[in-house]
Amino acid sequence: MSVALDHREEAFTLRQQQVLSAALELLVEGSDALTMTAVARRASCSKETLYKWFGDRDGLLTATVQWQAAKVRVPHVDRHRLDxxxxxxxxxxxxxxxxxxxxxxxxxxxxxxxxxxxxxxxxxxxxxxxxxxxxxxxxxxxxxxxxxxxxxxxxxxxxxxxxxxxxxxxxxxxxxxxxxxxxxxxxxxxxxxxxxxxxxxxxxxxxxxxxxx
Amino acid sequence: MSVALDHREEAFTLRQQQVLSAALELLVEGSDALTMTAVARRASCSKETLYKWFGDRDGLLTATVQWQAAKVRVPHVDRHRLDxxxxxxxxxxxxxxxxxxxxxxxxxxxxxxxxxxxxxxxxxxxxxxxxxxxxxxxxxxxxxxxxxxxxxxxxxxxxxxxxxxxxxxxxxxxxxxxxxxxxxxxxxxxxxxxxxxxxxxxxxxxxxxxxxx
DNA sequence: CTTGCACCGTACCGAACGTTACGGTACACC
DNA sequence: GGTGTACCGTAACGTTCGGTACGGTGCAAG
Structure with missing residues (x-):
């Protein structure tokens, strides 16, 4: 039942991140705009590569969300000098x-x-x-x-x-x-x-x- | 740009409400479970009737949401005796x-x-x-x-x-x-x-x- | 009995899209 | 030069699903 939440380090190639970035763009434009064909075209890569890297559409979506969600800047606060x-x-x-x-x-x-x-x-x-x-x-x-x-x-x-x-x-x-x-x-x-x-x-x-x- | 929000009274037949109820059931089971075929089967009606009554899938969805959202019980409060x-x-x-x-x-x-x-x-x-x-x-x-x-x-x-x-x-x-x-x-x-x-x-x-x- | 109407059930069509397959290209390595 | 690898671009396949068409049934009106 536990979801995989690892992938701490940058497990993605620069090229792969370009793909994820393209997917994210499509997502912002409208969640229904993210088709495998559209991602491939936007990122200038082939659909075959997409499937090799991310398995299937769900894998691409998960990777995109995980990649982006992990970089949410959660503010740090130091507990020194607590007046x-x-x-x-x-x-x-x-x-x-x-x-x-x-x-x-x-x-x-x-x-x-x-x-x-x-x-x-x-x-x-x-x-x-x-x-x-x-x-x-x-x-x-x-x-x-x-x-x-x-x-x-x-x-x-x-x-x-x-x-x-x-x-x-x-x-x-x-x-x-x-x-x-x-x-x-x-x-x-x-x-x-x-x-x-x-x-x-x-x-x-x-x-x-x-x-x- | 203004959205139609009228339809105050019960503009729906009893039979039609049965259809909307079926659609709602499907929706609860999973938003992707609402296919026109599934609604027709669940409500024991024909797809032709669905399209006659609601126009298209979007119309059915809108009607369902509107029908249900309108019956949200918003609590009433009387302003008498305001101690x-x-x-x-x-x-x-x-x-x-x-x-x-x-x-x-x-x-x-x-x-x-x-x-x-x-x-x-x-x-x-x-x-x-x-x-x-x-x-x-x-x-x-x-x-x-x-x-x-x-x-x-x-x-x-x-x-x-x-x-x-x-x-x-x-x-x-x-x-x-x-x-x-x-x-x-x-x-x-x-x-x-x-x-x-x-x-x-x-x-x-x-x-x-x-x-x- | 006939006609018309509203509806059911189902088969069918076309488009979108996920997925796979294939030919072509650039490049590293030997 | 030859070979393997990784990739691009695109064609093609299969399925799903929205939407339409058509035959059949129950029923009320005349």
Whole structure:
């Protein structure tokens, strides 16, 4: 039942990555635009090569999603110097990166594809995107939250629940609306504003010695 | 560019609704299981009839989604007797219904379908689901929030933003995880707990005279 | 009884697309 | 020069599926 999530290093040739990049382009243009013929033409390679490298269409799709999903820039936060100010700005930066990623064209495309795939018998892509997206985000921020709690700056019972609330405050209904095709044109300014507001609210709920900021 | 959203009354024969119900069954079993032949066989009708009634596959899909999406039970809340207690329980009930709907098999199926559709050139289904789901929810709760503000029980600048935060607190990452195929098995108990927690947090952020409850 | 209508069941058509096969080319290695 | 390898481009095959056509049935109206 466990999905293969290895392939840490660049297991792909430069040429192969060009193919994956072409596939990704097609995917962004419309998930139904990715036909083997179209990929071959776009990447200037033969279909025979495609099948030799990736097995079948599903293999190409999986490789593409895995390749792209793995390079999602999950923000790093260091737990040194954990005073109230650095904790807050760390969380705020995390919120900004999270929201900025989710509203990106690539995230929307990949999540659309994975959601659609989860609605079929095949499954697989959903797991990959979930693992490299939402779950990885949790794994990254939770240590920070725990450190914050240990430093008596935050107060919560379960870090998983705390992260879920944080996620909800940051993302709100933005992701689902984007996935459903709503045009929201979120600029850097709005993302910044929302990240700050979400952080503010998160600390209002879980902060220990709130001093209005 | 505006999508047809009329068809208020039951524009469908009983027999036609049986067909739509069959289509819905197929959809739940897997979005790729809905072929015209399968629908015809499941509903014990001829493909010719299908095309006469719904035009083409897209028409059948649209009719199915519209028919089902329109019957999403959006909770009603009355704005009479607006003391702190009734406001709170109204919001809480709304949260419970919202979460209960979103985790349902039908909501997941429809949203998966609409998200997948939004990733293609066609578009259309995303608009319908968005309009009957998230946006309708907002239209229903916002008057209550406004009434709460007018009664000086709530304090916020923009009811739209307030609803978005409420949505985020209630839904968190639940919907996207379900859409991506994560098995979460949320029971009535968990839904109840989360709805209460979300309401608690919403009032902590926007309530005017919070008294711990 | 006849006619017309709405519908069922099924066979059929054409297009799209995944997949395979084959001929041709560039290049490294001997 | 000869040979093998990796690749490109394209033709071809098989299946699936949307869409159409046609014969057959039950039934209500006249």
């Amino acid at each position: 109230a100010q650095t904790l807050r700005s760390s969380v705020e930066a995390f919120a900004r990166d999270l929201l900025g990623t989710l509203v990106g064209e690539m995230s929307v495309t990949l999540n659309r594809l994975a959601v659609a795939d989860a609605g079929m018998q095949k499954r697989g892509l959903g797991r990959i995107v979930l693992e490299n997206g939402r779950l990885e985000m949790g794994r990254r921020l939770k240590p920070v939250l725990d450190a914050g709690r240990h430093a008596r700056l935050l107060d919560f019972a379960d870090s998983e629940t705390a992260f879920q609330v944080f996620f909800g405050l940051v993302v709100r209904d933005t992701q689902i609306r984007l996935l459903l095709g709503d045009e929201m044109h979120l600029g850097a300014a709005e993302i910044d504003r929302d990240a700050i507001a979400a952080t503010q609210q998160f600390f209002a709920l879980y902060g220990r010695e709130e001093k209005s900021r | 702190a207690q009734t406001l709170r329980s109204s919001v809480e009930a709304f949260a419970r219904d919202l979460l209960g709907t979103l985790v349902g098999e039908m909501s997941v199926t429809l949203n998966r379908l609409a998200v997948a559709d939004a990733g293609m050139q066609k578009r259309g289904l995303g608009r319908i689901v968005l309009e009957n789901g998230r946006l309708e929810m907002g239209r229903r709760l916002k008057p209550v929030l406004d009434a709460g503000r007018h009664a000086r029980l709530l304090d916020f600048a923009d009811s739209e933003t307030a609803f978005q935060v409420f949505f985020g607190l209630v839904v968190r990452d639940t919907q996207i995880r379900l859409l991506l195929g994560d098995e979460m098995h949320l029971g009535a108990a968990e839904i109840d707990r989360d709805a209460i927690a979300a309401t608690q947090q919403f009032f902590a952020l926007y309530g005017r005279e919070e008294k711990s409850r």
